[in-house]
Amino acid sequence: MTTPVTWTRKDLVALDALSSDEITLLLDTAKAFKGVGQRTLKKVPALRGKTLVNFFVEPSTRTRTSFELAAHRLSADVVNIAATASSLQKGETLKDTALNLQALLADIIVLRHSSAGAAQFLAERLQASVINAGDGSHEHPTQGLLDVFTMRERFGDLAGLKVAIVGDILFSRVARSNVHALVKLGADVTLVGPTTLVPRSLESLGAKVTHRIDDVLESAQVINLLRIQHERQRKEYFPSLGEYTSLFGLTKARAARIRPDCLVMHPGPINRGVEIDSDVADGPNNVILEQVTNGLAVRMAVLYLCAGNAGAAV
Amino acid sequence: MSTLKITNGRIIDPANQRDEIADLWIRDGVIVDDATSAHETIDAKGLVVAPGLIDLHVHFREPGQSHKETIGTGTAAAAKGGFTSVVCMPNTNPVADNPSTISWIHERANDMAQVNVFCTGAITKGLKGEELAPVASMKKAGIVAITDDGHCVQNNEVMRRALEYARMFDLPLLDHCQDYGIVGDGIMHEGEWSVRLGLPGWPRIGEELIVMRNIMLAELCDSPIHCQHLTSGGSIRLIREAKARGVKISGEVCPHHIALTDESLKGYDSNYKMNPPLRTEWDIDLLIGGIADGTIDILASDHAPHAPYEKEVELDHAPFGILGLETEFAIFCDVLVHKRGAIDLPRLVEMLTINPAKLLRLDRGTLSVGAPADVTLLDPDAEWTYDLTETASPSRNSPFHGHTFKGRAVRTIVAGKSVWAL
Numbered sequence: 001m002t003t004p005v006t007w008t009r010k011d012l013v014a015l016d017a018l019s020s021d022e023i024t025l026l027l028d029t030a031k032a033f034k035g036v037g038q039r040t041l042k043k044v045p046a047l048r049g050k051t052l053v054n055f056f057v058e059p060s061t062r063t064r065t066s067f068e069l070a071a072h073r074l075s076a077d078v079v080n081i082a083a084t085a086s087s088l089q090k091g092e093t094l095k096d097t098a099l100n101l102q103a104l105l106a107d108i109i110v111l112r113h114s115s116a117g118a119a120q121f122l123a124e125r126l127q128a129s130v131i132n133a134g135d136g137s138h139e140h141p142t143q144g145l146l147d148v149f150t151m152r153e154r155f156g157d158l159a160g161l162k163v164a165i166v167g168d169i170l171f172s173r174v175a176r177s178n179v180h181a182l183v184k185l186g187a188d189v190t191l192v193g194p195t196t197l198v199p200r201s202l203e204s205l206g207a208k209v210t211h212r213i214d215d216v217l218e219s220a221q222v223i224n225l226l227r228i229q230h231e232r233q234r235k236e237y238f239p240s241l242g243e244y245t246s247l248f249g250l251t252k253a254r255a256a257r258i259r260p261d262c263l264v265m266h267p268g269p270i271n272r273g274v275e276i277d278s279d280v281a282d283g284p285n286n287v288i289l290e291q292v293t294n295g296l297a298v299r300m301a302v303l304y305l306c307a308g309n310a311g312a313a314v
Numbered sequence: 315m316s317t318l319k320i321t322n323g324r325i326i327d328p329a330n331q332r333d334e335i336a337d338l339w340i341r342d343g344v345i346v347d348d349a350t351s352a353h354e355t356i357d358a359k360g361l362v363v364a365p366g367l368i369d370l371h372v373h374f375r376e377p378g379q380s381h382k383e384t385i386g387t388g389t390a391a392a393a394k395g396g397f398t399s400v401v402c403m404p405n406t407n408p409v410a411d412n413p414s415t416i417s418w419i420h421e422r423a424n425d426m427a428q429v430n431v432f433c434t435g436a437i438t439k440g441l442k443g444e445e446l447a448p449v450a451s452m453k454k455a456g457i458v459a460i461t462d463d464g465h466c467v468q469n470n471e472v473m474r475r476a477l478e479y480a481r482m483f484d485l486p487l488l489d490h491c492q493d494y495g496i497v498g499d500g501i502m503h504e505g506e507w508s509v510r511l512g513l514p515g516w517p518r519i520g521e522e523l524i525v526m527r528n529i530m531l532a533e534l535c536d537s538p539i540h541c542q543h544l545t546s547g548g549s550i551r552l553i554r555e556a557k558a559r560g561v562k563i564s565g566e567v568c569p570h571h572i573a574l575t576d577e578s579l580k581g582y583d584s585n586y587k588m589n590p591p592l593r594t595e596w597d598i599d600l601l602i603g604g605i606a607d608g609t610i611d612i613l614a615s616d617h618a619p620h621a622p623y624e625k626e627v628e629l630d631h632a633p634f635g636i637l638g639l640e641t642e643f644a645i646f647c648d649v650l651v652h653k654r655g656a657i658d659l660p661r662l663v664e665m666l667t668i669n670p671a672k673l674l675r676l677d678r679g680t681l682s683v684g685a686p687a688d689v690t691l692l693d694p695d696a697e698w699t700y701d702l703t704e705t706a707s708p709s710r711n712s713p714f715h716g717h718t719f720k721g722r723a724v725r726t727i728v729a730g731k732s733v734w735a736l
Contacts, residue, residue, distance in 0.1 A: 115628035117582030138512030204506040
């Protein structure tokens, strides 16, 4: 299999739609951009003259900031818009708001939205590049890429890598993007969580499913813990956070059984004491902050490729 | 006195078990035996001459949402689809849960309609599922059935009393089968594609539980219930078993549910978002099996227009429903007769004419002498491509734009007058 020389996509909506070659190209480009962050002058002119709009209909801190910094490092102009400060509050449709942003000559729109499919909806209607920064329970492709990037940095080739993703898979856009990228790159993915949040139908994504964390604890080379979104959970999915932790939390006792080289990952924000014990979150296996740093490089790569600069000097 | 002769056509009149090449005579809007001379003659060579098609499940948006559809545009769409009679659902604004609104709709139909318009009334006030609507006065105003379509009565006691009460007026009860607790905020079939797309699932059992409830109530009260727009293979099994032991239960199937699957939503196109949702090939096989073996006797469109700007939003914000009248016969003919060979043409005509007429006690759906001269000419072998830009509806929410079908209506005659011809 050969890596494509050029990137042909205007948008990045979902990793499900990408080939393994395209994912590899993104990761390789991110690797080159990671070096930029280690220079004294952390800036390249790749997107000079381009305008990026961070359009966050749903709140976010790290993703929005990460995209903003990534754009600055590529010398783009950045505008941040939150839903509460936009005309959506006045009843304007998403389409009309976005068309107005395009009329203001935005080149790239980074969209975070609570509706699955919102990024695709805009991508089909705008000439500007649309980057999905999380759409409902569908996908969060740059989070998926930065997770895979972090695993690749540590393990190299991902073929056969044993990855466990633990938690609320059903409602997790992060889990979906992770699964799509990892499966395409040949990793062995197991989804772990309660039967209500990890239904068997998830096997259709190419992953295994188990409802016992013990099944993966000693074999996993990566344990990616997802935040339990208790603000979104209806009470019938599981009885209490305490019961969830007792069944699926990466407690200190469970952490003692993981492989010494196992990466403990988390997309954040962490619920200390729920999906992960505080000591474990701060322990030697965790790469949670590395993930955040790698997010910058990955987002630079995504912006760079989608804005039509493939082939330009990094 | 005006006389119309339709000659050389294949007359299919399932009500009279008639299937023959013959002439059909119409005088002053009524089917007659024959006449010596005709003011007008239509050569129907190569065509099927059928009773006017009846759709017992349409949503015209008057009163209240005429930007989506009016009785005028909706009946124009019906005529283009070969339908001479339609039955309107009561989820208008205001809700058709009182005799004034029913009368208003009838008056509007008298002024605007191109085909016959029959009204249903709500089962409960405001479609809230709590208090019975005034069935007697709505019956007096002319309703042909009661239904809370668009909603489902969740309270089993209210449903039981509605069924018992409607029996006094010989009014059929139609039900949109949806268990709210199970379905929750589901917007598509729960399965691989809902998981892949990250969309809330609407599981089959959300329909089947209510179908089962309806079977039990129909049995308890010895009164009929008609389950609308069935989608689940499991519902077909339940109804088949119940009918076999004599329960007065029936069901209908819509064209999109046998032509499309849940995979269609992979592009997040809201034209594929409908309630109940598109399901799987497994369900389609069972739905068609139910049509083939007589478990299902009636076909309908669930014609549900929405303005383009209402549909062109994030998928979870978009309303449910699609246009149906103009493509209905074509899809049924294409899928059921030509592609699947599940039924023959006379059976298809029966399911779109005399069967809905019998259920709702309409004096339609037949070419019997003395019957109103509602006639549809069909070309079952015509291949054509649906073009949404030519629709009679102000709405555009159909996923079938650009689809090619085999079979279509070519002329629609209401009370002896052509209201549409290709």
